[in-house]
Amino acid sequence: MPEDGYEWKKYGQKFIKNIQKMRSYFRCRHRLCGAKKKVEWHPRDPGGDLRIVYDGAHQHGPPPLAAPPGGHGQMQGGGASDSNRYELCTQYFGGARSR
DNA sequence: AGCCTTTGACCAGCG
DNA sequence: TCGCTGGTCAAAGGC
Numbered sequence: 001m002p003e004d005g006y007e008w009k010k011y012g013q014k015f016i017k018n019i020q021k022m023r024s025y026f027r028c029r030h031r032l033c034g035a036k037k038k039v040e041w042h043p044r045d046p047g048g049d050l051r052i053v054y055d056g057a058h059q060h061g062p063p064p065l066a067a068p069p070g071g072h073g074q075m076q077g078g079g080a081s082d083s084n085r086y087e088l089c090t091q092y093f094g095g096a097r098s099r
Numbered sequence: 100a101g102c103c104t105t106t107g108a109c110c111a112g113c114g
Numbered sequence: 115t116c117g118c119t120g121g122t123c124a125a126a127g128g129c
Binding site for chain 1: 102103104105106
Binding site for chain 3: 011014016018023025
């Protein structure tokens with residue numbers, strides 16, 4: 001599970017037949033934080049089509065972990081492209097979406 | 100001991 | 115009103 005700069009706690013996972021995709025439900029580690037995150041992907045292609053939906057906003061200062069991949073050059077082992085793939089995925093924000 | 104992850108069941112809203 | 119889907123919470127296991 002790649003990080004996006006915040007800490008999340010998974011509280012559920014369901015298969016949405018409507019779109020034929022898997023959806024994971026994440027919540028901010030802080031109970032007082034109204035930030036939520038939903039991640040959906042194809043069960044046959046987890047890296048082919050990843051969708052992230054952010055809901056609400058954090059009520060606490062952003063942690064210093066806000067350093068997503070993009071200009072590091074720390075690739076050495078060979079196989080850590082999961083994080084690289086993550087930055088290539090489409091990120092949808094619940095409050096920034098035209099929905 | 101504490102925290103995180105995973106699965107199932109239950110509840111609410113909509114058609 | 116019933117059925118279905120989506121979403122959330124709780125409990126157990128592992129690290």
